Amino acid sequence: MSKVLVAYFSASGITAKKAQMIAEAAEADLYEIKPAKPYTDEDLDFKNKESRSTREMKESIHPELADKDAHIGNYDVIFLGFPIWWYTCPTIINSFLESYDFSGKTIIAFATSDGSSIGKSLQSIKNSLPDTAVVKEGKMLTGTQAYGIQGWVKNFML
Numbered sequence: 001m002s003k004v005l006v007a008y009f010s011a012s013g014i015t016a017k018k019a020q021m022i023a024e025a026a027e028a029d030l031y032e033i034k035p036a037k038p039y040t041d042e043d044l045d046f047k048n049k050e051s052r053s054t055r056e057m058k059e060s061i062h063p064e065l066a067d068k069d070a071h072i073g074n075y076d077v078i079f080l081g082f083p084i085w086w087y088t089c090p091t092i093i094n095s096f097l098e099s100y101d102f103s104g105k106t107i108i109a110f111a112t113s114d115g116s117s118i119g120k121s122l123q124s125i126k127n128s129l130p131d132t133a134v135v136k137e138g139k140m141l142t143g144t145q146a147y148g149i150q151g152w153v154k155n156f157m158l
Contacts, residue, residue, distance in 0.1 A: 002106075003074060004028035008081035009092050011039055011053075015112045017151075018141045019081045022110065025153040026079065033096045034066035046085070057086040062095040072100040077108065077156065079138065080125070084113035091120040097128035108156055110138040 004026045008019035013097070019070070023030040043052035056063060082089045089111070109125060111118045118140045126135050139152055 004077045004079070005031055005070070005072070005075040007031045007033055007070060007080040007096065008079075009033040009083070009090060009096070010081075011044055011083055011090075015083050018110065018112055019079075021149050022079050025150040026156075028079065029075075029101065031070045033070075033092060035092055036064040036066045052096070053085060053090070056091045057088075060091060060094075062091045063099065065092070065095055065099060068078075068099050070096075070100060072102060072105065073116055075105065077106045079108045079110060079153075079156075081110045081112070082121070083119065084111050084116040084118070085095065087116050087120050088124050089094040089136035093121075094128045097125065100111045101130070102133040104132050106134045106136065106156075108136045110141055112141050114142060116140075125143050 005025040006019050006026065006028045008015050010016035010019070019030060027073055039053065045051040046054055048054060053124060055061060056114050080093070107125065107129070109121060111121060119135060122135060129135065
């Protein structure tokens with residue numbers, strides 16, 4: 001059986017809750033991706049074109065990580081979770097992916113959003129990985145959705 005990690009970035013706690021559900025269903029380890037400089041409410045104001053998160057997304061700025069202790073080499077399968085920002089994954093996800101060797105790993109993306117799709121995120125993720133990594137479209141987890149997570153996770157564990 002594969003060793004599984006659920007790595008996630010969560011700005012508001014929503015993605016963290018989904019990551020915990022997936023980790024329980026997969027009997028996986030859990031790792032939170034954190035920026036070296038935590039985001040404030042002002043940083044996350046997407047209506048403000050000068051906010052930190054908006055600038056990072058528009059200018060493809062990859063923020064520094066708080067740590068690099070994920071021990072990716074210990075895992076075969078990584079569920080990778082994030083909120084959708086500006087129709088794609090936050091650039092801290094690229095920072096995370098570019099900080100480790102994901103050669104031969106299977107990455108299963110999952111995201112949270114109230115209205116966007118996960119589609120554009122997959123290309124951004126693939127651009128930050130070696131060709132030998134396999135990226136699978138996971139699931140968009142919206143609202144309080146918990147139904148079906150266990151069965152969905154088990155499909156990837158076969």
